[in-house]
Amino acid sequence: MTSSTASKRQKTSSSSSEGEGAPYELLYWPGIPGRGEHVRLCFEATGTPYTDVCNASKSNMSQLISLISDKNTGDETNPPTLAPPVLRHGGLLISQTPNILLYLGKRLGLAGAEGDENAIYHVNQLALTALDGLGTEVHDTHHPIATGAYYEDQKPEAKKKAEDYIANRLPKFLGYFERVLEAQASRGGEYLYGGQITYADLVLWQCLDGVSFAFPKAIGGLKKSGKYGKLFALYERVKGLEEIKEYLGSERRMGYGMGIYRHYPELDSE
């Protein structure tokens, strides 16, 4: 793209919406992948430039802190933020992971084929399901009683919760996505929806990666069962994409820490 085309595109876009053409900025807790990782993966998979604000410089944390402060009442157009991740795009500020993905999905070509106007509702459904069952519920296995308290203060309850999660919930969600993939495969599709990669695939990939980190034995067992062949094949397919491979090998990809996905051996299968 020549620079004149670029500036032209920017001008055209900004007339229809303030934020278009502006840089994409992610604000999330630094040092852990967390829910921010779903947003990062959309940018990385599509080679879209973005700034990971709080990882770019320690001093930028103050921006996130002031956004989620209970003194913040938002501004003329944006309601205040309750929790990160936050996406800043020009004058637009939005939060809630599936909401940010919804916003980025169409813009980055990750929401299904162009002419399929209902694709976004199918992709959103699949992403919400993965985020619930393989994200939030995994967090609850180490914090079943109080999000604001330490794991060490809710260990017996966490053990019970993790047992139920591994025995009942994990197979339920993996089974659902395996079924989605089987139906797609019968029509020649290798992704969750519409025969092409969408952000639902990226969300599911990240969730599977996180759950595998948290419960390596449980996931190992489910993998061996052979019941989820298409799902684990999708995992490898996404991991093997050029852009993703490059990203995973870069310093931008962070290790799991004390976030949603934690590895406590005592919570895993025996």
Place this chain on the structure above:
Amino acid sequence: MTSSTASKRQKTSSSSSEGEGAPYELLYWPGIPGRGEHVRLCFEATGTPYTDVCNASKSNMSQLISLISDKNTGDETNPPTLAPPVLRHGGLLISQTPNILLYLGKRLGLAGAEGDENAIYHVNQLALTALDGLGTEVHDTHHPIATGAYYEDQKPEAKKKAEDYIANRLPKFLGYFERVLEAQASRGGEYLYGGQITYADLVLWQCLDGVSFAFPKAIGGLKKSGKYGKLFALYERVKGLEEIKEYLGSERRMGYGMGIYRHYPELDSE
């Protein structure tokens, strides 16, 4: 509207999308408001005709059962359903409450002002936040360990979870929405976003109504504190809308039962 206008409108719509002009059908567990109630309220508040399939006839339950069966692989365009509520609109089948609301929001005029193209992301953010913090988390107070087990089998954990919810989570979420409303009020707005009612207001209303049923003492105390004046005023404002008043007095509005919002006195404040 004359019948010729009506048929004309229907024709115009169906040319742009297969499902437009088709009847709206909600499929959800019969006899309880549950998550289906968020969908019902969108129809009721806007006087939009819809069929509450499983409440219309007992025999219709088989339709929902076959949708959520683990043998269901969806069809040519729709991925399978994991859980209700499900919206059927012509050939379209979608699930996940915030996803159905997203689909209906623009169609029913509940997603902000026409020219405000980013309104949907603000409304979706607010709805997701209410559904998480005043919906899913409330369900978890009586089922902190295992969704598929009885409350009676997780009572001690439920008590701990409910104590934390009432002490920490509930004020956090109510405080957030109070802040959103304060900011709107400073610009003359009486609703959560953009000076007009959106589906986020309806979601918040239903959540507040449900939490008040589950924890009447806790909510009574928070109301008396005077810290959430705008929030409880919004609750009364929505309740007083003609269409909502009519709906709440009708047989279509169901009492709370063994769903998300349950009243166990032992879990409430003392």
